[in-house]
Amino acid sequence: MATWRMGTSRPADDTTSRSNPELSHRVRSLVFLPAVSAVTRPAVSANGLVPSLEICGLHKSFGPLEVLKGVDLKVAHSELVFVLGPSGSGKSTMLRCCNRLEEPDFGEIFIEGDLITGRGVNLNAIRQRIGMVFQAFNLYPHLSARKNVTLALRKVRGMRWDESNAHAMEALDQVGLADKAESYPSELSGGQQQRVAIARALALEPQVMLFDEPTSALDPELVGDVLEVMRNMKAAGMTMLVVSHEMNFAREAADRVIFMDQGQIVEQGLPAEVFGFPRHERTRAFLSRVKGM
Amino acid sequence: MDQWDRFIETFFNSTVLSKYAPSILEGVWVTIELSLLIVIVGVVLGTFLALLRAYENHFLSFLIVVFADIFRAVPPLVLILIVFFGLPNAGIFLSSFLVLFLVLMLILAAFSEEIIWAGITSVDRGQWEAARSTGLGFTQALVWVALPQATRMAIPPLTNRAIAITKMTALGTVIGVPDILNQATTAQSFSGNASPLMLAAIAYVLLFLPLVVMSRWLEHRFAWRKA
Ligand SMILES: Nc1ncnc2c1ncn2[C@@H]1O[C@H](COP(=O)(O)OP(=O)(O)OP(=O)(O)O)[C@@H](O)[C@H]1O
Numbered sequence: 001m002a003t004w005r006m007g008t009s010r011p012a013d014d015t016t017s018r019s020n021p022e023l024s025h026r027v028r029s030l031v032f033l034p035a036v037s038a039v040t041r042p043a044v045s046a047n048g049l050v051p052s053l054e055i056c057g058l059h060k061s062f063g064p065l066e067v068l069k070g071v072d073l074k075v076a077h078s079e080l081v082f083v084l085g086p087s088g089s090g091k092s093t094m095l096r097c098c099n100r101l102e103e104p105d106f107g108e109i110f111i112e113g114d115l116i117t118g119r120g121v122n123l124n125a126i127r128q129r130i131g132m133v134f135q136a137f138n139l140y141p142h143l144s145a146r147k148n149v150t151l152a153l154r155k156v157r158g159m160r161w162d163e164s165n166a167h168a169m170e171a172l173d174q175v176g177l178a179d180k181a182e183s184y185p186s187e188l189s190g191g192q193q194q195r196v197a198i199a200r201a202l203a204l205e206p207q208v209m210l211f212d213e214p215t216s217a218l219d220p221e222l223v224g225d226v227l228e229v230m231r232n233m234k235a236a237g238m239t240m241l242v243v244s245h246e247m248n249f250a251r252e253a254a255d256r257v258i259f260m261d262q263g264q265i266v267e268q269g270l271p272a273e274v275f276g277f278p279r280h281e282r283t284r285a286f287l288s289r290v291k292g293m
Numbered sequence: 294m295d296q297w298d299r300f301i302e303t304f305f306n307s308t309v310l311s312k313y314a315p316s317i318l319e320g321v322w323v324t325i326e327l328s329l330l331i332v333i334v335g336v337v338l339g340t341f342l343a344l345l346r347a348y349e350n351h352f353l354s355f356l357i358v359v360f361a362d363i364f365r366a367v368p369p370l371v372l373i374l375i376v377f378f379g380l381p382n383a384g385i386f387l388s389s390f391l392v393l394f395l396v397l398m399l400i401l402a403a404f405s406e407e408i409i410w411a412g413i414t415s416v417d418r419g420q421w422e423a424a425r426s427t428g429l430g431f432t433q434a435l436v437w438v439a440l441p442q443a444t445r446m447a448i449p450p451l452t453n454r455a456i457a458i459t460k461m462t463a464l465g466t467v468i469g470v471p472d473i474l475n476q477a478t479t480a481q482s483f484s485g486n487a488s489p490l491m492l493a494a495i496a497y498v499l500l501f502l503p504l505v506v507m508s509r510w511l512e513h514r515f516a517w518r519k520a
Pocket residue numbers: 062065067085086087088089090091092093094
């Protein structure tokens with residue numbers, strides 16, 4: 001696996017940027033009380049006082065089915081938040097609301113203090129700031145790994161051919177696949193495909209990365225490579241919201257674990273707390289079921 | 294003269310063949326020209342209509358569906374006759390070449406639209422989500438992600454359809470387009486001999502056999518490369 005270039009600039013155990021949630025909320029409120037346009041970027045966002053991602057009172061229904069019943073969540077700079085919960089609890093829906101693949105019914109979502117919900121937000125602009133990795137990889141089968149990465153760079157960022165290629169090769173190098181740049185998705189293993197998909201999102205230099213069960217479709221022996229890439233991203237200071245069933249990864253890499261059930265965050269805390277001493281009955285039931293498997 | 298000689302005399306008469314070969318060759322060029330025009334314009338128009346339909350504007354989609362259904366349902370000869378003999382009554386005079394081109398091109402456009410639309414709808418939803426999540430707009434995702442995959446799926450049926458419709462250029466004979474078949478039937482009536490028709494059949498084989506072989510190759514290739 002290639003060395004992690006971004007990692008050299010920041011130590012792996014950088015916790016100084018972790019914000020005080022109370023304070024940051026107040027700062028955000030001060031800056032944004034009269035809901036100003038999303039293009040405004042407060043200066044405080046750079047020093048970590050404003051959460052990278054903030055979800056306030058998120059509601060979402062599909063017809064009569066209420067999937068999210070008021071979710072509040074703040075993810076600080078460089079924090080890795082791990083989300084678990086039973087099937088159908090709304091984990092994917094919450095993630096998909098964060099880049100508005102799903103349109104929230106109520107609630108607000110902020111990226112680095114910028115409101116991204118509501119009308120008048122440039123969707124294509126904010127989506128570049130939020131990378132998303134899917135369970136099914138969703139690589140473009142008609143394009144090589146390199147072109148999978150360059151497409152958005154050229155069409156959205158307006159980069160020239162050579163510039164986008166240099167950028168793509170750097171991103172592929174970060175996931176250890178520079179030598180597979182000209183391979184097509186059908187020629188790559190599942191783990192390699194998922195790493196290309198991560199490179200595709202990374203190349204846009206997002207401020208937050210969302211992972212929806214990134215390793216669930218992989219053979220067990222391929223899971224490690226993808227988790228390794230995610231660990232490196234974490235070490236490089238990326239803000240990450242990860243839905244997954246990889247409990248061991250959560251124990252070792254997550255700053256916080258969130259347990260969701262029936263459209264609500266039931267419990268959260270340090271991995272050791274949530275896994276070791278779950279406070280809620282539903283969390284205990286879920287964990288014992290998962291461990292029993 | 295035995296049976297065999299009579300057969301050769303009727304279908305492969307060398308004097309008739311050499312006399313009328315040049316005029317049939319002229320017909321070959323007309324057929325090639327027509328076919329190329331029909332395929333290029335028809336497929337481009339059909340693709341454009343399929344892309345338009347992707348925007349899911351109810352009114353536009355309705356018009357496109359009506360167009361596609363009519364042009365796929367009515368027999369081509371009927372359309373050719375209606376346009377060729379009907380339009381002059383409305384004061385519009387088009388050459389027989391133009392009428393044949395327009396009708397067959399629109400029929401191919403109708404089929405192409407349906408085939409490519411089917412391709413677009415079968416592109417996995419995850420492809421769209423991946424494209425949109427990286428900031429591509431709807432049109433960009435449609436053109437750079439969905440359309441290439443739709444085209445790949447569409448190529449085998451599209452090739453078959455294009456061959457079937459360019460073969461219908463032979464219908465131009467009834468309205469006087471100087472294509473292969475028309476040149477051959479003219480020669481046949483002048484010479485009172487079927488050899489020109491035989492030559493026409495050979496010309497069609499030489500023209501279309503490579504295409505048929507290519508379509509089989511494409512079908513094979515695209516089935517195999519599927520990701
Ligand atoms: N587009 C949709 N239309 C209708 N219902 C939906 C849609 N998307 C999700 N749902 C429903 O919303 C509920 C929550 O789905 P979601 O995918 O968020 O759950 P999840 O926690 O990610 O579950 P899993 O662990 O199985 O992925 C489910 O009952 C699902 O059937």
